[in-house]
Amino acid sequence: MSEYFHSVTLDKEACKGCITCVKRCPTEAIRVRNGKAQIIGERCIDCGECIRVCPHHAKLAVTDPLSAIEQFKYKIVLPPPSLFGQYKRQEDLELIRAALCDIGFDAVYEVAAAAELVSDATRRMMEEGKLNKPVISSACPAVLRLIRIRFPNLLDNVLPLSAPMEVAARLARAEAVAKTGLKPEEIGIAFITPCPAKATAIKNPMGTEKSEVDLAISVSEIYPVLLSAMNKCAKEGTGFDRAQSGRTGLSWGNSGGEAAATFTVRYLAADGIENVINVLEEMEDDRLSDQDFVELNACPAGCVGGVLNIENPYVAATRMKHLRNYRPVACNHIEGDSIPPEIQWDTKVEPVSAMRLDPLPQHSLKMMKEIEQIESKLYGLDCGSCGAPSCRALAEDIVLGHSTEDACIYLLKDKVEAVRESMLSLNIDSREKSGDKS
Amino acid sequence: MSSNSLHYHYVVPGDDFTQAGKASSAVKQILKQLGFNPQTIRKMSISLYEGEINMVIHAGGGEIDVDIDDEKITAVLTDRGPGIEDVELAMQDGWSTASEQVRGLGFGAGMGLPNMKKYSDELKIDTEVGKGTTVTIVVKLAS
Numbered sequence: 373m374s375e376y377f378h379s380v381t382l383d384k385e386a387c388k389g390c391i392t393c394v395k396r397c398p399t400e401a402i403r404v405r406n407g408k409a410q411i412i413g414e415r416c417i418d419c420g421e422c423i424r425v426c427p428h429h430a431k432l433a434v435t436d437p438l439s440a441i442e443q444f445k446y447k448i449v450l451p452p453p454s455l456f457g458q459y460k461r462q463e464d465l466e467l468i469r470a471a472l473c474d475i476g477f478d479a480v481y482e483v484a485a486a487a488e489l490v491s492d493a494t495r496r497m498m499e500e501g502k503l504n505k506p507v508i509s510s511a512c513p514a515v516l517r518l519i520r521i522r523f524p525n526l527l528d529n530v531l532p533l534s535a536p537m538e539v540a541a542r543l544a545r546a547e548a549v550a551k552t553g554l555k556p557e558e559i560g561i562a563f564i565t566p567c568p569a570k571a572t573a574i575k576n577p578m579g580t581e582k583s584e585v586d587l588a589i590s591v592s593e594i595y596p597v598l599l600s601a602m603n604k605c606a607k608e609g610t611g612f613d614r615a616q617s618g619r620t621g622l623s624w625g626n627s628g629g630e631a632a633a634t635f636t637v638r639y640l641a642a643d644g645i646e647n648v649i650n651v652l653e654e655m656e657d658d659r660l661s662d663q664d665f666v667e668l669n670a671c672p673a674g675c676v677g678g679v680l681n682i683e684n685p686y687v688a689a690t691r692m693k694h695l696r697n698y699r700p701v702a703c704n705h706i707e708g709d710s711i712p713p714e715i716q717w718d719t720k721v722e723p724v725s726a727m728r729l730d731p732l733p734q735h736s737l738k739m740m741k742e743i744e745q746i747e748s749k750l751y752g753l754d755c756g757s758c759g760a761p762s763c764r765a766l767a768e769d770i771v772l773g774h775s776t777e778d779a780c781i782y783l784l785k786d787k788v789e790a791v792r793e794s795m796l797s798l799n800i801d802s803r804e805k806s807g808d809k810s
Numbered sequence: 811m812s813s814n815s816l817h818y819h820y821v822v823p824g825d826d827f828t829q830a831g832k833a834s835s836a837v838k839q840i841l842k843q844l845g846f847n848p849q850t851i852r853k854m855s856i857s858l859y860e861g862e863i864n865m866v867i868h869a870g871g872g873e874i875d876v877d878i879d880d881e882k883i884t885a886v887l888t889d890r891g892p893g894i895e896d897v898e899l900a901m902q903d904g905w906s907t908a909s910e911q912v913r914g915l916g917f918g919a920g921m922g923l924p925n926m927k928k929y930s931d932e933l934k935i936d937t938e939v940g941k942g943t944t945v946t947i948v949v950k951l952a953s
Binding site: 522524525653656657658659723725727728729730731733734736737738740741744 | 814815816831834835838840842843844845846848849851852855856859878879880925951
């Protein structure tokens with residue numbers, strides 16, 4: 373696996389080379405070169421913003437096909453809380469479970485159930501006072517990657533707990549091994565992913581060396597299959613309620629759910645990548661020091677806003693609110709005094725310096741000077757025609773050796789104009805001088 | 811000073827809280843791109859932000875000049891505000907002359923100068939009542 377695996381990728385055929393994604397990328401990770409968008413791997417955080425905005429559907433999320441689960445003897449599926457907001461029926465929790473078994477899974481482990489354990493662990497750690505406040509949620513992998521790249525100072529504030537998806541996979545595998553007697557590798561665990569960031573988190577996890585999740589299947593792929601299975605199961609009846617999670621776990625699918633479950637009074641929840649960046653900027657300057665917990669989700673409205681979902685995020689959020697009313701507060705608690713290792717990070721998340729010019733100040737100062745000299749020559753229109761998101765970004769690209777001044781159409785126009793002027797000023801009556809007039 | 815030093819000049823408009831913090835935010839972006847030590851960046855951003863806010867609250871704005879070289883970052887904040895009557899008193903935690911209106915906006919907690927002192931490596935305040943104040947903040951680059 374290469375160091376920079378990304379779920380977000382480009383369909384070259386479909387890309388028209390317009391600069392919509394270039395302009396909207398929160399880490400300036402996209403350039404249009406030779407008429408096609410290119411992703412700068414080390415900067416991409418897989419937030420899916422480019423997939424959301426591309427008018428030509430040329431940005432894709434690489435996920436696994438549903439059929440990939442067939443290679444395993446025992447098949448476990450992990451539905452995230454946000455999945456329950458995708459369907460219209462109120463009784464969905466049980467119906468979705470029955471339908472998932474109907475399409476071939478042997479067991480269902482709700483991610484919301486693991487989320488309740490993470491909430492429990494968060495509360496305990498905050499009570500013990502061992503965490504740096506404000507504590508930043510570590511659940512959204514796009515946000516975690518953003519912090520690594522743009523806000524490394526804040527890594528010490530990040531909650532050192534695994535995301536509910538990872539916790540669910542670890543617990544589900546252990547349970548399945550005990551139940552079936554199969555080897556761990558004979559058990560397949562598929563997460564139904566609402567976003568590319570989770571798919572990337574499976575291939576390139578943070579906070580651990582290897583993810584226990586084997587496959588990421590996109591909501592958009594499983595949605596129709598599941599819908600027909602649900603219709604079938606609704607006719608046949610689903611039997612007693614075996615749902616594994618309560619309001620606490622289910623609320624993780626919406627922005628603010630995880631924060632509310634910490635039971636702290638002073639918390640903040642921001643969603644949508646631009647809002648997240650603004651909050652992180654404030655935190656970095658110590659301006660949110662009166663907060664205990666900060667929940668950040670890259671997608672609008674939280675995971676229900678994931679770019680691979682089908683339903684409008686706000687419609688899904690409302691449905692989930694109704695659904696929660698029929699559930700107990702929580703169904704899962706940590707037993708015993710200590711937080712189980714399955715819930716904790718076992719590897720530190722280190723900063724990634726993808727934005728800096730050079731590790732040596734002497735070099736980076738020199739480069740910055742060159743960038744500013746070039747920038748002052750540019751028109752400051754940020755038109756994007758050169759393929760970079762702004763004039764400043766073009767100047768940086770030039771100094772880094774990735775582009776040239778000729779990429780700017782306005783500078784090119786000036787050059788052409790200068791050529792025209794010099795053509796006109798050529799001494800074209802030289803022939804008369806030499807000739808037969810005298 | 812090394813030949814590769816960078817200079818930036820910012821004008822801070824007075825009484826406009828929507829603009830307050832723009833200069834320190836711009837400086838922070840530059841420092842990040844220069845790849846300086848995160849702790850150095852944090853020290854400079856926080857002290858510069860406090861200084862910038864002070865100019866907006868107390869002095870009707872002013873100007874900021876920032877110099878960056880491979881040894882240190884120097885910010886000089888100049889205003890033509892009322893000046894500080896008792897610098898020693900102003901340096902105490904929680905002491906503030908900010909108006910009720912300003913406090914209502916969440917500013918004026920009296921931590922501006924103490925924070926600048928805490929986060930900078932050198933802090934120099936030249937002030938004259940009725941004329942204005944010049945604050946010099948120095949943060950050294952961690953090796």
